[in-house]
Amino acid sequence: MVESRDGMKYIFVTGGVISGLGKGITSSSIGRLLKSRGIKVTAIKIDPYLNCDAGTMNPFEHGEVFVLDDGGEADLDLGNYERFLDVSLTSNHNITTGKVYRLVIEKERMGEYLGKTVQIIPHITNEIKNQIITVAEATGADVCIVELGGTVGDIESMPFLEAVRQMNTEMGKGETCLFVHTTLVPVMGAVGEQKTKPTQHSVKELRAIGIQPDIIVARAKEPLEESIKKKISLFCDVPIEAVVSAPDARSIYDVPMILNDQGITDFIIGRFKLNAKSQDLVDWKDFAHRIVNPNKTVRIALVGKYTHLVDSYISHVEAFHHAGAEAGTKVELLFVDSEVVQHFGPTDELLKADGILIPGGFGNRGIEGKIMAAGFARENKVPYLGVCLGFQIATIEFARNVMDFKGANSTEFAPETGYPVVDLLPEQKHVTKKGASMRLGAQPVVVAENSKAFQLYGSNLIMERHRHRYEVNPKYIEEFETAGWRFTGRSADSVRMEIGELDSHPYYVACQFHPEFKSRPNKPSPLHLGLLKAAIKHRFG
Numbered sequence: 001m002v003e004s005r006d007g008m009k010y011i012f013v014t015g016g017v018i019s020g021l022g023k024g025i026t027s028s029s030i031g032r033l034l035k036s037r038g039i040k041v042t043a044i045k046i047d048p049y050l051n052c053d054a055g056t057m058n059p060f061e062h063g064e065v066f067v068l069d070d071g072g073e074a075d076l077d078l079g080n081y082e083r084f085l086d087v088s089l090t091s092n093h094n095i096t097t098g099k100v101y102r103l104v105i106e107k108e109r110m111g112e113y114l115g116k117t118v119q120i121i122p123h124i125t126n127e128i129k130n131q132i133i134t135v136a137e138a139t140g141a142d143v144c145i146v147e148l149g150g151t152v153g154d155i156e157s158m159p160f161l162e163a164v165r166q167m168n169t170e171m172g173k174g175e176t177c178l179f180v181h182t183t184l185v186p187v188m189g190a191v192g193e194q195k196t197k198p199t200q201h202s203v204k205e206l207r208a209i210g211i212q213p214d215i216i217v218a219r220a221k222e223p224l225e226e227s228i229k230k231k232i233s234l235f236c237d238v239p240i241e242a243v244v245s246a247p248d249a250r251s252i253y254d255v256p257m258i259l260n261d262q263g264i265t266d267f268i269i270g271r272f273k274l275n276a277k278s279q280d281l282v283d284w285k286d287f288a289h290r291i292v293n294p295n296k297t298v299r300i301a302l303v304g305k306y307t308h309l310v311d312s313y314i315s316h317v318e319a320f321h322h323a324g325a326e327a328g329t330k331v332e333l334l335f336v337d338s339e340v341v342q343h344f345g346p347t348d349e350l351l352k353a354d355g356i357l358i359p360g361g362f363g364n365r366g367i368e369g370k371i372m373a374a375g376f377a378r379e380n381k382v383p384y385l386g387v388c389l390g391f392q393i394a395t396i397e398f399a400r401n402v403m404d405f406k407g408a409n410s411t412e413f414a415p416e417t418g419y420p421v422v423d424l425l426p427e428q429k430h431v432t433k434k435g436a437s438m439r440l441g442a443q444p445v446v447v448a449e450n451s452k453a454f455q456l457y458g459s460n461l462i463m464e465r466h467r468h469r470y471e472v473n474p475k476y477i478e479e480f481e482t483a484g485w486r487f488t489g490r491s492a493d494s495v496r497m498e499i500g501e502l503d504s505h506p507y508y509v510a511c512q513f514h515p516e517f518k519s520r521p522n523k524p525s526p527l528h529l530g531l532l533k534a535a536i537k538h539r540f541g
Helices: 023-035 077-085 097-109 120-139 155-170 197-209 226-236 252-260 264-272 282-292 310-327 338-344 367-379 389-401 452-457 474-483 526-540
Strands: 009-015 041-047 094-096 143-148 177-184 215-220 243-247 296-304 329-337 355-358 384-387 420-424 439-447 461-468 470-472 485-491 497-502 508-511
Touching: 009 023, 009 155, 023 041, 023 077, 023 143, 023 177, 023 252, 023 264, 041 077, 041 120, 077 310, 094 097, 094 120, 097 120, 097 155, 120 143, 120 155, 143 155, 155 177, 155 197, 177 197, 177 264, 197 215, 197 226, 215 226, 215 264, 226 243, 243 252, 252 264, 252 282, 282 310, 296 310, 296 338, 296 367, 296 526, 310 329, 310 526, 329 338, 329 526, 338 367, 355 367, 355 389, 355 526, 367 384, 367 389, 384 389, 384 526, 389 420, 389 470, 389 474, 389 485, 389 497, 389 508, 439 452, 439 497, 452 485, 452 497, 452 508, 452 526, 470 474, 470 497, 474 485, 508 526
Parallel strands: 009 143, 009 177, 041 094, 041 143, 177 215, 215 243, 296 329, 296 355, 355 384, 384 508
Antiparallel strands: 420 470, 439 461, 439 485, 485 497, 497 508
């Protein structure tokens, strides 16, 4: 097994009672706090599903697919890690059951186990430990935060919990590994009594596996009462100072301060005996303050087909938080179901929007509604941003209604269209496997200097992340530009269209890449910020 270098520390974040308690935000916040003390941090997300990655998963199943620079299609929590830590992670930072089992089976087929019977213990658990240590070591970090997806007690999570239990034992209990357990403290009855029994049972389940939590982060609507903290400390065998209350916050960006004010940073630093600097959270606090203290509000309609689950578009939501903090403006996102627009025309939300965003997506459900929304924005001078599919939608709408290309479409939705203005990428024509087979990851984009995009980015060469199989058909480029749909961003070889703009419109910009994936606190996505500024002007003049 790969040996971890001396001095490397690991924080394992587990969850109990129910899913969705915010393990990802807890992990990200701890990372942010350690970074604020001069400690180099990296993060890993473990997902216990059998998929090799999140790329083939429907957003309704697991939320947004987050794309990394190296083209990895990962769990959305990696987006939180990147935003909070301001780092770029790799596909190796997302470990799944599928990845682990595939590697072990491949090794078995190659005879690497020398005839041994291949078993969960030690072969699967050894592979899990190898992956965690290898990824952590490669970053040169001081501390690696490992979030274990799922809930303690899930059968899928057992090999991962066993692996980290072994790590703790092998590296010297309490010296190298620290366990943070997130639980729920519900409120019951008319008097609003906070109940600790679910936390007690969750910790009991964890201890039965052989893991004793060092810190308990208790989620509740309101801050924990001191008596409740004492009770959890007593029954779960953790110091009172390690029982951390995580009440509902105004914004996820307030969570680091909520945890820090209860001493979690000093507890971790003291436990690991880390050399830490004095805390520097000034910029973070200022950013978090600006999010919840805007000067004005604008409404932006997000038109898509996964609008019943906000997590499907979480990077867009956060990009607008970043842009809003920069512009001193709250973005009220109006989630508009494109199928409703398709069947009933522009909705009330669309009619009152100060800006319109059409994000990425796949499949033909609701496509005509998205085309109608893009046309509504173009004709009514409503600021518009199209991302990935939204870029293709704007192109189709322009071809149909400005260039009079009747029935123009993408071959994804209408293979026999007479005007295939959007077509399959040439290298995709013989691809049969769905997983990890698109044009993925960071690619260079050359931006024309006489463009809105150049004004926003301040550079004529940018790197942005992609995730698509279809592109604007090169055979129509000259006709589009003659008609006014100008391609101001192109691939480095000028073959692929990356950004489209309408000069006759206050803000009608679309891009083939996903700028939301690289948006950060105090470093907002330029195109989202551009849309927001145009929306402010549209509403307030």
